[in-house]
Amino acid sequence: MNPFDLMKNLKDLQGTMNQMREDLKNLSVTGSSGGNMVQVTMNGQLEMTAIKIDPIAVDPRDVNMLQDLIVSANHDALEKVQELIKQKAGPLMGGMGL
Template sequence: MNPFEMVKNLKNIESQMKTMKEELANLEVTGSAGGNMVQVTLNGQFEIKAVKIDPIAVDPRDVPMLQDLIVAAHHDALDKVQEQIKAKAGPMLGGFPGL
């Protein structure tokens, strides 16, 4: 893409980025682990909005397992948010080298 064309389109890109930022603020994605025993919901700004834990996952003798499930569910949710960001931003970033 011609760099001069990119400069001409900066206002359009800026508008699209603002719209995408608003969409991401409203986005909610849930990641899970342990067969949905632990679920973590994030918004598009990577903030934790909710954590759900099935009572069956709460074993006082195995707290480390529950901790691992929470971390795994969080990572799953992060991956899903990043996929959504790539899907929404991909067309805008397609013209930038290295992205």
């Protein structure tokens, strides 16, 4: 392979990766638990951007349940973001033989 072609391909790949990073900043996914009593919104950089808790889920006698719902909703959002990242990055990574 021509070294100049390889350098051009690396520059193209770098540009694509930078564009993907920007796209991920704008990605927004919501995970939920407890029948939507707790909803967590996360961006493509795996940062929690919002949390919504139905007042019904707030029982001072059962704080552990609310904590579990929050963790579960966060996990759900994380899985959704990871799946979207795989979908977006899959073709790019497939071309690299990864």
